[in-house]
Amino acid sequence: MNQDTGINYRKIVTLRKLMHKAQIRTNVVGIITAGAILTVLGLFALINLADHNQKLVSRVLSYTLEAAVVFKDSEAIREGVGLIQETEKLSEVVVLDAHGDTLYSWSASGKTQWGQIERQVLGLILDQPKIVPVRHNGEQVGELKIYTDGTVFFIFLLCGILAVFISLIISTLGANIEGGRIHTFICRSVQDLASIARKIARERSFELRAPLSSIYEIRELAEDLNILLDEIETWEGQLQQENTSLSFKANHDSLTGVANRASFERTLSQQIISTRGKGTRLALLYIDGYQFKSINDTFGHAAGDDVLITTAKRLGALIREQDQLARLGGDEFAILIQPLQQDQDLEVIANKIVDAMSHPIILESGERIPFALTIGVATFPQHGDTPKTLMQAADEAMYTAKKNAKNFHIK
Numbered sequence: 328m329n330q331d332t333g334i335n336y337r338k339i340v341t342l343r344k345l346m347h348k349a350q351i352r353t354n355v356v357g358i359i360t361a362g363a364i365l366t367v368l369g370l371f372a373l374i375n376l377a378d379h380n381q382k383l384v385s386r387v388l389s390y391t392l393e394a395a396v397v398f399k400d401s402e403a404i405r406e407g408v409g410l411i412q413e414t415e416k417l418s419e420v421v422v423l424d425a426h427g428d429t430l431y432s433w434s435a436s437g438k439t440q441w442g443q444i445e446r447q448v449l450g451l452i453l454d455q456p457k458i459v460p461v462r463h464n465g466e467q468v469g470e471l472k473i474y475t476d477g478t479v480f481f482i483f484l485l486c487g488i489l490a491v492f493i494s495l496i497i498s499t500l501g502a503n504i505e506g507g508r509i510h511t512f513i514c515r516s517v518q519d520l521a522s523i524a525r526k527i528a529r530e531r532s533f534e535l536r537a538p539l540s541s542i543y544e545i546r547e548l549a550e551d552l553n554i555l556l557d558e559i560e561t562w563e564g565q566l567q568q569e570n571t572s573l574s575f576k577a578n579h580d581s582l583t584g585v586a587n588r589a590s591f592e593r594t595l596s597q598q599i600i601s602t603r604g605k606g607t608r609l610a611l612l613y614i615d616g617y618q619f620k621s622i623n624d625t626f627g628h629a630a631g632d633d634v635l636i637t638t639a640k641r642l643g644a645l646i647r648e649q650d651q652l653a654r655l656g657g658d659e660f661a662i663l664i665q666p667l668q669q670d671q672d673l674e675v676i677a678n679k680i681v682d683a684m685s686h687p688i689i690l691e692s693g694e695r696i697p698f699a700l701t702i703g704v705a706t707f708p709q710h711g712d713t714p715k716t717l718m719q720a721a722d723e724a725m726y727t728a729k730k731n732a733k734n735f736h737i738k
Contacts, residue, residue, distance in 0.1 A: 388407070519537065613661055638660070724736045
């Protein structure tokens with residue numbers, strides 16, 4: 328028992344098994360009901376026919392035995408009963424005179440137990456015995472008691488029960504063959520839907536679509552599922568775009584588009600761990616603008632933003648793909664060189680940056696603004712073996728360059 332949902336999973340059955348049980352129950356109830364109705368109707372018709380036949384036989388036998396009863400001729404009565412008994416299904420005939428004395432008695436079943444049971448059962452179904460007066464010149468001279476043979480009724484009942492049983496077997500076999508094909512078709516359609524839903528739930532494959540079945544209800548369900556998948560796929564695409572946008576904004580400077588301080592510090596930490604494991608080196612360039620505040624004061628903040636954007640573009644054009652440029656804030660930038668091959672490369676890079684910034688920055692208004700940078704360089708692990716100590720070392724080198732009125736200083 329699942330305590331959360333209250334579902335007893337031991338009682339859960341497959342669709343195929345459930346449909347198979349329902350079909351068998353339907354077949355059994357239908358065949359038994361139809362067989363019982365047909366048997367009752369047939370028995371009713373047979374009873375009416377037997378009753379009519381019994382009346383006819385009684386009337387014929389009464390006419391036949393009229394003279395024999397008048398003269399109380401037992402031999403003639405026997406012969407007359409024998410003629411009728413040969414062609415009609417009778418179990419017993421009793422001929423009485425006008426005083427109720429038995430003139431002749433014949434019984435096919437005798438006094439056996441089966442004969443007694445048969446007579447009692449027929450007595451519930453037919454008018455047994457059939458009593459017919461024997462008349463001569465309008466006066467009653469005797470009486471006939473006729474019992475019909477019940478063999479026909481019992482054979483009919485047995486055949487009816489046997490027919491119901493055989494029909495049940497044939498119908499069950501036929502229903503299983505045809506039903507199995509239908510069940511397989513229905514179950515395959517449902518299983519296809521379940522398989523698609525399972526893949527979507529486990530693999531988040533929202534591009535999948537449910538196959539359309541020729542069964543109307545299942546087709547409607549598949550179409551609704553596909554519509555839902557279209558909407559989910561659209562939402563998923565929009566969500567991914569939003570996540571990408573949010574991730575970019577979280578890791579990049581909104582003005583220049585380069586990495587921001589938080590992203591740079593994470594990258595620096597990861598690269599230090601990686602470099603320490605490989606036994607290689609890396610370098611950090613701490614870059615600060617020269618008299619950036621005067622640009623804002625003189626030309627406005629929009630011009631200051633243009634200067635920062637252009638500076639970021641020029642710095643980005645000088646580094647390799649594996650290196651990283653970041654804006655730390657204000658007019659401060661940082662470049663991570665990874666890996667560092669030779670110490671001489673640091674001076675080459677610093678000179679390239681100085682040369683790139685030696686050209687004035689041209690604003691949209693056409694004004695030319697000179698903007699210089701001061702660079703401090705520190706290497707790992709010589710000048711710092713943690714992100715914090717390495718950043719401090721590069722910052723100190725940058726202030727040393729400013730103090731000495733130089734463009735860069737390498738520790």
